[in-house]
Amino acid sequence: MTDHRGAAPPESPSTTLEVTRVTKRFGEGATEVVAVRDVSLRVAPGEIVLIMGPSGSGKTTLLLMLGALLRPSSGQIRLDGAILSALPESRLPDIRLRRFGFIFQDFNLLSALTALENVAIVAELAGASGKIARARATELLTQLGLSQRLHFLPEKLSGGEKQRVAIARALMNDPTFILADEPTANLDSKTGRDIMRLLRSIAKEQGRSIVIVSHDQRIKDIADRVLWLEDGTFAQATEMAVDPSEEAARSPA
Amino acid sequence: MLRFGLRNLFQSRTRLLISVGGVALALMLVLSLDAIFLGMERQLSAYIEGSSADVFVAQSGVRNMHMASSSLPRAIVDRVARVDGVADATPLAYVSTAVLTKNEQYLAYVIGLPPDASLGRPERVTNGAHMVGQGDVVIDGPVARAGVGVGDDVTILGRTFRVVGVSDAYGSVFNSFAFVPLDAFRTYGSDAVSYVLVRAQPGVAPSALAERIEAEVSDVTATVRADFAKQEIKVINDMATEVVAIMNLIGFVIGLAVMALTMYTATIARRAEYGVLKALGVRTARLYRAVIVQAVVTVALGLAAGVAFTLLVAAIVPRTGVQLSLALDAGSVAKTAAFALAITALAAVLPILGIARIDPAIVFRRRIA
Numbered sequence: 109m110t111d112h113r114g115a116a117p118p119e120s121p122s123t124t125l126e127v128t129r130v131t132k133r134f135g136e137g138a139t140e141v142v143a144v145r146d147v148s149l150r151v152a153p154g155e156i157v158l159i160m161g162p163s164g165s166g167k168t169t170l171l172l173m174l175g176a177l178l179r180p181s182s183g184q185i186r187l188d189g190a191i192l193s194a195l196p197e198s199r200l201p202d203i204r205l206r207r208f209g210f211i212f213q214d215f216n217l218l219s220a221l222t223a224l225e226n227v228a229i230v231a232e233l234a235g236a237s238g239k240i241a242r243a244r245a246t247e248l249l250t251q252l253g254l255s256q257r258l259h260f261l262p263e264k265l266s267g268g269e270k271q272r273v274a275i276a277r278a279l280m281n282d283p284t285f286i287l288a289d290e291p292t293a294n295l296d297s298k299t300g301r302d303i304m305r306l307l308r309s310i311a312k313e314q315g316r317s318i319v320i321v322s323h324d325q326r327i328k329d330i331a332d333r334v335l336w337l338e339d340g341t342f343a344q345a346t347e348m349a350v351d352p353s354e355e356a357a358r359s360p361a
Numbered sequence: 362m363l364r365f366g367l368r369n370l371f372q373s374r375t376r377l378l379i380s381v382g383g384v385a386l387a388l389m390l391v392l393s394l395d396a397i398f399l400g401m402e403r404q405l406s407a408y409i410e411g412s413s414a415d416v417f418v419a420q421s422g423v424r425n426m427h428m429a430s431s432s433l434p435r436a437i438v439d440r441v442a443r444v445d446g447v448a449d450a451t452p453l454a455y456v457s458t459a460v461l462t463k464n465e466q467y468l469a470y471v472i473g474l475p476p477d478a479s480l481g482r483p484e485r486v487t488n489g490a491h492m493v494g495q496g497d498v499v500i501d502g503p504v505a506r507a508g509v510g511v512g513d514d515v516t517i518l519g520r521t522f523r524v525v526g527v528s529d530a531y532g533s534v535f536n537s538f539a540f541v542p543l544d545a546f547r548t549y550g551s552d553a554v555s556y557v558l559v560r561a562q563p564g565v566a567p568s569a570l571a572e573r574i575e576a577e578v579s580d581v582t583a584t585v586r587a588d589f590a591k592q593e594i595k596v597i598n599d600m601a602t603e604v605v606a607i608m609n610l611i612g613f614v615i616g617l618a619v620m621a622l623t624m625y626t627a628t629i630a631r632r633a634e635y636g637v638l639k640a641l642g643v644r645t646a647r648l649y650r651a652v653i654v655q656a657v658v659t660v661a662l663g664l665a666a667g668v669a670f671t672l673l674v675a676a677i678v679p680r681t682g683v684q685l686s687l688a689l690d691a692g693s694v695a696k697t698a699a700f701a702l703a704i705t706a707l708a709a710v711l712p713i714l715g716i717a718r719i720d721p722a723i724v725f726r727r728r729i730a
Contacts, residue, residue, distance in 0.1 A: 205642025
């Protein structure tokens with residue numbers, strides 16, 4: 109399936125994040141750069157979309173726009189029918205806090221806070237009491253195998269542990285969408301594979317949509333769809349939907 | 362955000378130490394200067410306060426001693442003494458001049474008292490006599506600390522006096538006191554006195570007595586001791602106001618510079634973390650709170666350390682032998698706290714502006730943890 113202007117999801121009962129003919133320009137006149145050009149995309153609940161492409165192809169710009177961190181120059185981004193790109197700036201932080209979970213390449217944990225506090229803080233900022241936030245953060249970190257690391261500062265955690273803390277933080281406010289930027293780039297292959305399995309289970313068991321921007325070919329294994337972005341435009345779309353755990357079960361260790 | 366702000370602050374102990382130390386030193390500068398001036402005020406008014414006089418009678422219009430000239434005919438002492446309610450009237454001659462020792466000269470308040478003076482006598486005489494006879498002097502302050510003692514000779518207004526007593530009650534770091542016989546002033550060609558020190562009879566209010574003296578004795582100003590001392594301090598304060606203001610400004614600027622610099626560098630160092638929080642959806646106003654919490658805690662610690670250091674210095678200085686008295690009062694601490702508050706507010710401005718400019722998108726390509 110190839111569509112130079114956009115890519116459609118598999119048939120789904122409802123689409124909650126929809127990008128329609130979005131373009132993003134930086135600069136103007138002779139210095140104008142079009143980072144994303146006339147791109148359309150729909151992300152269905154529980155779907156994992158992997159966006160790949162060479163450096164400078166516009167992947168991160170697109171991710172920033174999906175996460176309400178950057179406004180498109182033209183086109184629309186709709187979240188549950190509301191035009192995200194038309195909302196006033198003052199409403200965007202709240203939408204980011206409650207509707208999106210972010211996972212970064214460099215983990216981006218707050219260095220002065222423990223693993224537990226790094227996760228709990230986003231719930232507290234969303235209005236939860238400290239006690240409830242800590243209980244929920246403990247539960248999430250325990251589910252992710254970090255029950256022995258709750259009170260560790262980030263500097264004492266391994267790369268994989270940091271990324272799991274970041275994933276717990278992304279899940280803390282029960283977001284509809286998780287946006288991940290190169291989530292396996294700073295991890296060894298085994299840890300990267302563990303993180304990929306984790307993301308897939310989050311999408312499939314919890315029904316959250318995940319958009320991943322990455323160069324990592326291994327992530328194709330967990331993606332439902334792979335979109336190839338080049339010069340700001342989707343050049344290719346491929347449906348994947350291979351469960352790495354199933355694949356691992358098939359393959360000898 | 363409170364926890365985030367505090368953890369950030371205490372995570373880098375060195376930076377915290379620098380900012381708290383810098384603020385403490387700057388505020389200590391302001392506090393110490395105030396303490397020195399307050400100590401000087403107390404030293405300068407110590408003679409008046411310790412004179413046992415209830416009322417000071419001076420030439421009309423004169424309400425203090427320092428840099429004042431008062432001349433009253435000696436006969437006025439009896440007229441004051443006859444005013445109803447006066448228990449005692451002691452004449453006092455006064456001049457500000459130099460006391461010469463063998464090697465040095467010292468600025469001194471020279472006070473002439475009659476041999477049987479019951480008011481205005483030198484207090485806390487640590488060596489020798491309280492009273493002075495012909496050719497005698499009791500010294501205090503830098504002259505005494507220079508090693509001049511009982512039996513030594515000093516020259517005052519061209520006449521030689523023998524030291525019969527040494528006091529440590531009044532002299533400041535700058536000024537000495539010298540008590541000589543009242544008659545010594547006659548040799549300078551004047552039979553006048555400068556002031557009449559009055560003690561009220563028991564049950565007589567000093568203020569009422571002062572009014573009565575002014576009513577019954579012409580061409581005099583009678584001032585109760587507390588007001589006389591207050592006026593003395595005011596003269597010193599008026600002279601020192603600009604110096605104090607300049608030193609306060611210097612302290613303020615140093616404190617502000619240290620705070621602003623450390624706060625700004627701390628914020629810049631955590632720029633990416635603030636970006637992460639913005640990206641996650643934290644409103645900028647909440648990040649400002651984290652900065653303000655850090656500024657408030659830093660300055661509060663600096664203020665506490667500054668007050669503690671100043672109290673420590675005030676306790677240590679007198680033990681070093683320097684005749685400098687440092688005194689802290691609530692007013693000085695309140696003024697310094699107001700300075701600290703202003704430093705807090707101003708030091709937070711740059712970091713807040715820095716945070717406002719942070720683009721949350723930076724976190725998508727930065728390594729911070």
